[in-house]
Amino acid sequence: MSSFGRRLRINIFGESHGPAIGVVIEGLPAGLVLDMELISDMLERRRPGTGRHVTRRSEEDVPEILSGILDGVATGMPLTCIIRNSDTKSSDYRNISHIPRPGHSDYTAFIKYNGFNDVRGGGAFSGRLTAPLAFAGAIAVSYLREKGIEIVSHLKSIGGIKDNSLNMMEFDKMQLESIRKNRLPVIESKVSDLAEEALNNARMNLDSLGSEIETVVYGLKAGIGEPGFNSLESTIAGICFGVPGVKGIEFGRGFELSGMKGSISNDEFYYEEGIVKTYKNDMGGILGGISNGMPIVFKVCMKPTSSISKTQRSVDLIKKENTELVIKGRHDPCIGIRAVPVIESCAALALMDCLLEG
Amino acid sequence: MSSFGRRLRINIFGESHGPAIGVVIEGLPAGLVLDMELISDMLERRRPGTGRHVTRRSEEDVPEILSGILDGVATGMPLTCIIRNSDTKSSDYRNISHIPRPGHSDYTAFIKYNGFNDVRGGGAFSGRLTAPLAFAGAIAVSYLREKGIEIVSHLKSIGGIKDNSLNMMEFDKMQLESIRKNRLPVIESKVSDLAEEALNNARMNLDSLGSEIETVVYGLKAGIGEPGFNSLESTIAGICFGVPGVKGIEFGRGFELSGMKGSISNDEFYYEEGIVKTYKNDMGGILGGISNGMPIVFKVCMKPTSSISKTQRSVDLIKKENTELVIKGRHDPCIGIRAVPVIESCAALALMDCLLEG
């Protein structure tokens, strides 16, 4: 199903070319003030057509709140927000409805839903559904900010071009400012330039690029999360893998740990002004599924945009024969760019839920 | 909490040095025959003290079934199985109860549970809790096998020494036989030898090694799983991150995808004897969270064993000052070895749950 969360329950609905997409958020504390500016900023960063390397479909993405808010403040009841779909050129997709696009869910959805799924624009599998996720995420970000918690995400790599790493030990405001200032959400302006070039090349070659998104959460106190299958890692991973295109996640040093020795990887403890800290943070701030007071660090990998304009081999599910297809329409050359605020949202929602659990 | 699953609900309990550990399994189909040999084999592969590179604590791990089984067949009611703890030298751990071991949950559990947690042997955070998980996993493996589904796991790397990859396209019985025959669960006997040497060195140096576990599920039909936050990736990841030591997971080519182009990473479709297949399997058999009929491929990384015998820096949580500690007791030089059947179990339980959901 399309829901997640235990205390803060998120239920996302809608299809790319249906009347509207939206979200119901259950469990918001009554009295929470909605930060509309933060919400707009989050949706703006995720929005296509903003002049950067994203599709030119000019979604307006104006959220309409239907319930749960009175005079800008949460009532404690389910908050429902919808975003109308518009400018949806579904004719672009009609001719390929029985010819599944490689890399997309067309084939698997066809099988699972006996062909009744809405195939237009990927239907409910569309990246468009991350708009209500970002809406909810913005609320979580503002809730966490009130508690002194700051989340920063950036493109750690794009098409193999690597950005600097975020500071794993403490919040570095200048890094955040660079990320927001650069034309692409990376720390280094040089990387932004190189990546833009790579994106232009990919577009010209009718191709697309993969990417990595690194996220660090600063200011989360120790003791948050659960052992076992509700670990911080399980919770964050479970949400992130609901974002189209995510195919991997690692915490702290992640896969690097597999080549390390315990004497190197263990984060030793010390006291600093009465607070327990670790000298380094290879575990990404999580031990036994629970926060240890150091920043939470994780990285996801995003596959290249599946929609490419090159001719691809596929099958015709009606005629039951091999065929070829060319995908028309407008597509981001790298879905990772717009996914940066989305992964930030996933982290915020996961941690707000864990904080509400106490 | 210590539970997971939607239709097949797994509830694991117990503490390393308490009276017993165990599991309640809800949702087993009535009439399912218990394959005790498969269960024994699974527990044996996970068991310490079996002459290989694992601790010498001689756990007997004899499961006692308390409910849900009549004459060897599932009644449809919750199956409860307990495994008594014995040979638990808790004095080894007593002296360090307020000095958290680096890499372990001692500190985070102390904060979360106000010091009331059972710290002996890691309490509920101990790898010992994976024994009931493997018990449940063995039942899922036998359920899947009845449906023609086979799961193979092996150590993809250990201390940086890399094994061959499993066949991502079709089941290779010889690979499975090699894995079972070698002294370590790897495909290549040469790798087994090299890794043993590395393990011996690590042990002599009072140190430990990280590892990667690769898992492939053969024979799962298309259309299994859900979109969004109950995707196959979310479900499998959520369970795997409940296994102590797992810090990353990737599906198909995983993080490699971030450096690839869409024209390379997309798995194109074709018909083979009326069945839709893909020419390669970089997506690991999952599109839009749903199986596409190709083998499910994923890899987890395991951090090095946190318990090492080298002197480490830590803190005394009572005296609130810096200190050092030396961990005594018996410890695997690489937790990944025994984790191989455990990750196999995670995959089996995740997929059985998804299959029961239909």
Place this chain on the structure above:
Amino acid sequence: MSSFGRRLRINIFGESHGPAIGVVIEGLPAGLVLDMELISDMLERRRPGTGRHVTRRSEEDVPEILSGILDGVATGMPLTCIIRNSDTKSSDYRNISHIPRPGHSDYTAFIKYNGFNDVRGGGAFSGRLTAPLAFAGAIAVSYLREKGIEIVSHLKSIGGIKDNSLNMMEFDKMQLESIRKNRLPVIESKVSDLAEEALNNARMNLDSLGSEIETVVYGLKAGIGEPGFNSLESTIAGICFGVPGVKGIEFGRGFELSGMKGSISNDEFYYEEGIVKTYKNDMGGILGGISNGMPIVFKVCMKPTSSISKTQRSVDLIKKENTELVIKGRHDPCIGIRAVPVIESCAALALMDCLLEG
């Protein structure tokens, strides 16, 4: 929270005087055809202002479907439906926002939500929220009808005036036709007349009446439901108690059973044309939480409408002193009348969920 269901998950949102109310329905089988006539009929029966003994607020209650339906058929994705609020005279309620109305949730919501709850018209506690519930219920009714299952509800009593009982042994089409034909949803036309008189008296006396709603489900096969805390009784009761005004529920003979002997209350079995039946149905078709193939029978009691126009004693939560209040606005003299299709909906949703669980 505002959700229920396991396989068929219903999430209701909205506040009486907010922009809209609605529902997200997860778990609808792909391919299910929406019966818009049945939906209209269900909403019409629940709707106020239809000339009978219900409030004259002329809600239009036109459902707008935002997702999950393509060309009138379920896509398998969450179905979202909203109903705009209009004609909401919230000024009627403003002056009493800190003077809780007896019998209403005003006081308890004020405490729970620190006064941030939307008090206008009862906010999320309003009976208005049963409109989306009835929308969802209509879909379940049509799903069940396809499987030969018919649900009938009527007012078993109103202000102490008792209607006949529904046939507990088999579907009686004439009873259903009477219920639909009479001006009030009762079997006996005489009862309809008497009850109308009582309603008129209550209205003239600025008072309200209590009622009972009896529901019978015909055609459910044996073996549906679960033992224990997901019993058919638990499932149906859990949903019905979410309907404002329900204060009791009983299955089969219910409370009468407490004065009976086992030799009388036990429903003995026999074979009829190869099917196991019981000679009578005092258990209401449920044994051990599971259907036995006989009709499911249950009855709920509805308290009298809390909103009465008589002067009542209350408190001023701001001034912290005793006071009096007179409730203005339009109110049903008996909430039970409009609740008949709502309880029918509860039964339908509960059973559809249990059937999907298998």
Place this chain on the structure above:
Amino acid sequence: MSSFGRRLRINIFGESHGPAIGVVIEGLPAGLVLDMELISDMLERRRPGTGRHVTRRSEEDVPEILSGILDGVATGMPLTCIIRNSDTKSSDYRNISHIPRPGHSDYTAFIKYNGFNDVRGGGAFSGRLTAPLAFAGAIAVSYLREKGIEIVSHLKSIGGIKDNSLNMMEFDKMQLESIRKNRLPVIESKVSDLAEEALNNARMNLDSLGSEIETVVYGLKAGIGEPGFNSLESTIAGICFGVPGVKGIEFGRGFELSGMKGSISNDEFYYEEGIVKTYKNDMGGILGGISNGMPIVFKVCMKPTSSISKTQRSVDLIKKENTELVIKGRHDPCIGIRAVPVIESCAALALMDCLLEG
């Protein structure tokens, strides 16, 4: 499934004549001290064979705690408790395994589980499973008592003989003492004598009696519970209907409300020493699903014991023909007697869960 609860999760397992029954309790606050005396007292009150009008099967019901407790204090991890079965004369039941006992789950379980269910003594449907429920309930009772909350249950009626009502406005210690002192759990000693006579008659006539159990919770503050489908009524009802034999539940005046007028049934508010109270408590302390600070009042009806020694008509599910059966073995003439502490436990677990939710 056999589980309930949101923050406090109860998972009950076992079969009447299997090796053991038990419970896993997730969500206990770390540091909670186990009151073993209260637990013993609760199990003793539920236990058969204690000289009163209950079966003579001498269950010892000694709970063995396997996890979650260290030195008598909750660790915060799942608490597991098992109770071994002994003195189980299963031969009593063998001869009727394909002849379902009227009133029991034998037939419905046979259908649902394809005959694989454990039919001995009712298997998982047995009232014996209420022992672990009472164990868990005792822990909840002690948790609530620490917060000044007291729960009292008694037999409101037995075989039609009515006891006095519990005080609906405030805790009356003398009522509780009477209930504990009398040979049957009723307030009036005269009622105890009359009911004993009725029980003896029922037993001599190979018959059984129905009953009602009334429960009042004193001291719960206002603002606990949720609106909608997680209302206090939904939560309490959902658990109570998991207890074998419960066929109805009502809150406050319950079904009486259906014959009342709103001007009578509404509980008007007033201030007493700064606290909002109601002049009477016909709503049973719940408005809009949330506690209003007055005592929580509810009543369940219990059907007569289904196992009676009279000859009854049934069917042979193998031969597919009508037949008769006589149930041998030991049976309570009224299951309501032992159910009193069980319903008390249900109330305690429901409210502890709601309190932990905040």
